[in-house]
Amino acid sequence: MTDRKDELAGNLAKVEQRIADACAAAGRARDEVTLIVVTKTYPASDVRILSELGVRHVAENRDQDAAPKAAACADLPLAWHFVGQLQTNKVRSVVGYADVVQSVDRSRLVTALSKEAVKAGREIGCLLQVALDAGVSGRGERGGVAPGGIEELADLVAGSPGLRLDGLMTVAPLTGEYAGRQRAAFERLMDLSTDLRRAHPAANMVSAGMSADLEDAVAAGATHVRVGTAVLGVRPRLG
Numbered sequence: 639m640t641d642r643k644d645e646l647a648g649n650l651a652k653v654e655q656r657i658a659d660a661c662a663a664a665g666r667a668r669d670e671v672t673l674i675v676v677t678k679t680y681p682a683s684d685v686r687i688l689s690e691l692g693v694r695h696v697a698e699n700r701d702q703d704a705a706p707k708a709a710a711c712a713d714l715p716l717a718w719h720f721v722g723q724l725q726t727n728k729v730r731s732v733v734g735y736a737d738v739v740q741s742v743d744r745s746r747l748v749t750a751l752s753k754e755a756v757k758a759g760r761e762i763g764c765l766l767q768v769a770l771d772a773g774v775s776g777r778g779e780r781g782g783v784a785p786g787g788i789e790e791l792a793d794l795v796a797g798s799p800g801l802r803l804d805g806l807m808t809v810a811p812l813t814g815e816y817a818g819r820q821r822a823a824f825e826r827l828m829d830l831s832t833d834l835r836r837a838h839p840a841a842n843m844v845s846a847g848m849s850a851d852l853e854d855a856v857a858a859g860a861t862h863v864r865v866g867t868a869v870l871g872v873r874p875r876l877g
């Protein structure tokens with residue numbers, strides 16, 4: 639193995655162990671939790687190695703970086719998740735490679751995604767990004783719909799051709815009542831997911847937890863964790 643492949647294999651094994659331990663501690667089966675490796679800022683060559691090591695889900699947060707990377711890796715059996723704030727002028731490009739958009743947070747974005755998905759003949763999975771630091775009806779610092787806006791946005795996605803409502807996503811807030819309280823934040827997301835599934839039973843994905851707090855997310859009931867740094871290393875710049 640190359641040095642980089644060794645390094646990634648070692649990091650993946652450690653993350654896998656953390657997920658397995660967290661599942662065991664929570665009394666959950668390991669296969670209830672899917673690892674998504676966040677490859678932002680890292681090259682397509684790393685994505686290729688991760689695929690060889692058995693990774694099946696990768697995530698990116700900037701279309702400019704993600705589009706060429708996804709094109710370079712089009713031969714690999716990977717699901718691509720888009721997890722960044724998404725401008726409507728990037729939607730056409732993102733719909734070209736993303737299987738799931740985890741950052742759906744406003745009706746204008748839903749309309750644009752639906753239009754482009756239909757044009758491309760694709761079905762795009764959508765997670766509503768929930769801002770737990772937003773006011774009752776506002777939006778979060780880093781995007782996201784306030785809890786009070788979930789129901790309306792979910793109905794819109796569910797009724798939009800080309801889109802599939804898959805569930806909810808959140809990033810642990812840095813401000814507001816949940817700052818520094820990841821476990822409580824993820825438990826709140828689970829409660830919101832329970833509410834959502836009353837009207838949309840198939841929307842059962844709960845994406846929460848990153849390198850620093852994946853254990854809290856698994857304990858709360860997350861179905862998907864998004865891990866970057868712990869697999870690929872500390873990013874050279876914020877991304």
Ligand SMILES: *Cc1c(COP(=O)(O)O)cnc(C)c1O
Nearest residue numbers: 676699721848849864865866867
């Ligand atoms: C970068 C990023 C992650 C991964 O964060 P790490 O701390 O590197 O594990 C997860 N989710 C989103 C939305 C991100 O932008």
